[in-house]
Amino acid sequence: MGDADLLEVLAEEGEKVNKLDYSFQMSESLSSRETSFLINEETMFQKNQQSKDSIFFRDGIRQIDFVLSYVDDIKKDAELKAERRKEFEKNLRKTGLELEIEDKRDSEDGRTYFVKIHAPWEVLVTYAEVLGIKMPIKESDIPRPKHTPISYVLGPVRLPLSVKYPRPEYFTAQFSRHRQELFLIEDQATFFPSSSRNRIVYYILSRCPFGIEDGKKRFGIERLLNSNTYSSAYPLHDGQYWKPSEPPNPTNERYTLHQNWARFSYFYKEQPLDLIKNYYGEKIGIYFVFLGFYTEMLFFAAVVGLACFIYGLLSMEHNTSSTEICDPEIGGQMIMCPLCDQVCDYWRLNSTCLASKFSHLFDNESTVFFAIFMGIWVTLFLEFWKQRQARLEYEWDLVDFEEEQQQLQLRPEFEAMCKHRKLNAVTKEMEPYMPLYTRIPWYCLSGATVTLWMSLVVTSMVAVIVYRLSVFATFASFMESDASLKQVKSFLTPQITTSLTGSCLNFIVILILNFFYEKISAWITKMEIPRTYQEYESSLTLKMFLFQFVNFYSSCFYVAFFKGKFVGYPGKYTYLFNEWRSEECDPGGCLIELTTQLTIIMTGKQIFGNIKEAIYPLALNWWRRRKARTNSEKLYSRWEQDHDLESFGPLGLFYEYLETVTQFGFVTLFVASFPLAPLLALINNIVEIRVDAWKLTTQYRRTVASKAHSIGVWQDILYGMAVLSVATNAFIVAFTSDIIPRLVYYYAYSTNATQPMTGYVNNSLSVFLIADFPNHTAPSEKRDFITCRYRDYRYPPDDENKYFHNMQFWHVLAAKMTFIIVMEHVVFLVKFLLAWMIPDVPKDVVERIKREKLMTIKILHDFELDKLKENLGINSNEFAKHVMIEENKAQLAKSTI
Structure with missing residues (x-):
């Protein structure tokens, strides 16, 4: 019977090849x-x-x-x-x-x-x-x-x-x-x-x-x-x-x-995933499974992130650094060097009192813990998702699934442009073929276009930096007049003011560039003439993700890893285009600025995205129905009602995945600077699930059901971002946060045994002699003090090595590099152990798959036996004798051989 079954399967496969005939x-x-x-x-x-x-x-x-x-x-x-x-x-x-x-x-x-x-x-x-x-x-x-x-x-x-x-x-x-x-x-x-x-x-x-x-x-x-x-x-x-x-x-x-599912009052309910799969197909169903699972896992990250934020809130008033900055006798007596040339005046450190307290919310001891936790969380998320995906393949009959044939179908545009044909080695049929030399010009144009637009993003970021530098002097001129030398406490310092306005401007530029690039990327992908729909989607995914990565994250990378790192020192500042002085961080560090940038871009994108997804199809459908319903006496039939709905399109899911993966980057790449990012993402996703459900159910035509057994190339992108997030968070804690310099001072330079952090602010600021200012950088108004302070570890002007980095600078740098190496190795070790310990397919799913295969084979075997008995027209005893005779013949033939 086994040979007969095999022959029948081969015959069925042959029929599939000739299906259209x-x-x-x-x-x-x-x-x-x-x-x-x-x-x-x-x-x-x-x-x-x-x-x-x-x-x-x-x-x-x-x-x-x-x-x-x-x-x-x-x-x-x-x-x-x-x-x-x-x-x-x-x-x-x-x-x-x-x-x-x-x-x-x-x-x-x-x-x-x-x-x-x-x-x-x-x-x-x-x-x-x-x-x-x-x-x-x-x-x-x-x-x-x-x-x-x-x-x-x-x-x-x-x-x-x-x-x-x-x-x-x-x-x-x-x-x-x-x-x-x-x-x-x-x-x-x-x-x-x-x-x-x-x-x-x-x-x-x-x-x-x-x-x-x-x-x-x-x-x-x-x-x-x-x-x-x-x-x-x-x-x-x-x-x-x-x-x-x-x-x-x-x-x-x-x-x-x-x-x-699609009602917002059911936001706390689980999703009817089987019903979604039955109605829309597995490809859309697996997207909502992924989005739901990602949201569930965000709950745990959000709880831990909220706990870290509450810790920062409770310890804010007891933070020694901000206390010293706000103290009139300490921070009020520290005269800081001007933050720009000529028009900026000297200012007192206690003018940043509120900003320093606010910075402590996100820059405290829990920052290190949360960065390590998120490195482990992202590993658990991806490993458990593989298990969820394996369970889904079993439950939705996708274990032996092969790629959807529509995805491998030749695109009409490819066939129309092809002038050559060649023999397909598999099907033995002549099919359209496009030589590589005809595609190379389009690939070059595509690569040049992507590079140009990514350069445009970087250029726009530089333009925003120039805006901040040029506007900073304007703010400083009226915010840091004589009042700046008084003991005032203002939250709207020039740094915070320009940072807020610059972040908002940067977000607007991001949206504008993103709108135009979506159109251009689709056009240049078509110009490449991909062979199949799968190749088209893969090419578009690569272009869109690269651009989105640069567009949304470049400003955050700049603030985290470049701003304030190459400033120089008074008298020898570095300049952008030999005209604008490089931006400096607030005395409390650049972490608060990174938090501000991340909050505005992430929150703004999520709010804008949800409003667009809800209003855009609603407005289009209303207008289309308004134009269509000109003969009210006619029957407004089911097919006409659906015709007047918006089309979801073949790339509808692509943009949903792109939005989710972009958010995943905000949650993982820079989460050390903003522990509330998982909470914001959780709230957004709870709304996102219902918005997507509502628009699919009420505002879009029904999509053609298609199969998919995974989230495809997006899973590889998530793995890449997970690995990169370990490095970015380690560098943020080391170079953007102020936690490492504080620890070095605590263990190596503090002289107060009872309150080790006392004197940290004074220790972290170097001294500069006002007389050493070049004429073109010194403030126009003369002052009666002879020195000012700036954020760095350098020798004082009365030392023979004046203005060179002192030994503490090298100790802090060594500590930062040590922390990066240790954190990365610890997190990666835990990641590899977790990946090894957690099986890709749960044990109970393996057993269920084996059980189902066994039962399916048994049912098919019994069916064929009954069918054979019916065809032979013999009873069970005669059939058993017939089977025994055939087995004996087979054994005899085998022994003869």
Whole structure:
């Protein structure tokens, strides 16, 4: 029996290669049905014969699986487009699909034709086998995972079981039309879910020819959409999202999703993931699984980050550094050197009192702990996600899944541009081929464009720096007049003021550049002429991520690792373009400025993104319906309602993933400077899930169901960012935070045994002789003091090595480098240990997969045995004797050999 099974499998695979030929051969058997259907198609539709929510043909029996729409084109290509449509629809009927056309006179706008498509049983079983769709053969005897004791505490978060698990679990097998008796077919009309039906129809549409042009065979709905031969192609929603369906319509899963998933009042509820997968397909389903899992893991990071923030808040008043800065007798007596040339005056250290206290919220002892914690958290997140993904592959029948064939399909643009053909070594068929030398110019143009725009981002960042430097003097001139030498305490120091305005300006520039680059990146990717849709998406992902990385993170990298690091010292400052003095950090350090920058960009992007995602489709749909509904006496049918919705598009998920991964970068790369980042991301994602659910359910057409077993290339990007985050956070703690200099002072330079941090502020500031100022940098107004202070570790003017770095500078630098090496090694060691200890596939999932494979093989084996007995027409005893004789023959043949 094993050999027979193997031969049958090989035969089935051979049939898949010739799948289209088989479909076209079905046309002769369907000729009589075509004739009767064409007669029905000419019958004018009567408004009172059908509900506006009906998803059936006029007969009320055949379900609409797909809809094409088009408008009469009066331009010069009108005849060509009409001929293409005629040939395309003729070939669709040849494949066995049934079509029904709605005249424009019956449409709401009086100008749109609708072609409704129904896939009959013969077509469904044929292409279900071609696509390898798995269907149920027996209800599973493997119990669902039981809730742990702690899960009962989460009762209010749980959804009803009928919503969470809308269908029982089954043992499944790839569908075969020759084994239909094996499958649990109770009703042919409902055996294939609507998502499988629209996937099958789209598969046919994407391969159906519509004529021969320029000696080449043209095919595929995508090419017809690109040429505006058809204006849209989409599957129908089950019904209205605000009310359940009425018979004879099937169960309205769209309504169930809206009630239990897309409402903002359900923000605390878990997601009905199985229902999302059943309705939208695995590709969209896995995105929401990932977003939900990421949000759950953010909860733990948010709790720890909030605890670190509360610690900083509680210890703020007891912080020795800010106390000394605010003390009139200490900080009030320290005259600081001017922060810009000539127009800036001297100022007292206690003018930054509030800023120093605010800085302590994020720059304290918990910063080190949180940076190490986040390095471990990101490892746990990625390892547990691999487990969640493996569990998902089992639950959604994706264990043996191969890449979706649509993704490997040639793009129409590629075929149109190709002038060469070559033999495919796998299929042994001639296919379009584009030599490398014809692509090189486009690759060069693409690389140059990406480089140009990334340079533009850096240039805009430099322009913002110049803005801060030039505006700083203006602020300083009226904020640091004579009052600056008095003992005042102001939060709006020139540094904070220019930092806030500069961050806001930088965010606006980021949004503008991002808007234009999205358009340009899509254009240059098309110019590269990718061969398949998968290549197109991969190329676009690389371009968009590189640009987003530079666009959103460059300013944060500048503040974290460059600002205040190459300033020089009074009398020998470094200058940008020989005109503007390099920016200095606040006496409390640059960490507070990095926090400000990160908060504005991250929060602004999230708020702007959610508002855009909610308002943009809502406004477009309102305007489209307003223009379309010109004949209110006409039936506003189900297909017209969906036609007036926004299209999600093939790149809809791409932008959702891009947004999530960009946020992941903010949470991980710079989290040492802002422990509240995970909390902000958590709040945003809770809203994001419901916004995405709401817009998919109410504002967008239903997407074509497609499969995916992972989040694809985004997982590799997340791993890369996780590794980079360990280094960035280590450098932030070492070079941006003030924690290492304080520790060096605490253990090596403090002279107060009872209060070791006393005197740290005075120790961290060097002394400069005012007489040593060059004429072009000294303030115009003369003062009666002879020295000023600045932030650095240098010898005083009365030392023979004056203004050179002192020994403490090298001690601090050595401590910083030691900390980076130790932290990176500790975190990476823990990461590798966790990755080794946590299996990619949980043990219970491995056992379930083995159990299901065993049961599937047993069911198939028993089915074949019963079928063989039936064909032989013998009873069980005779059959057993027959099997024994065959086994003896086999043993004899084996011994002879």
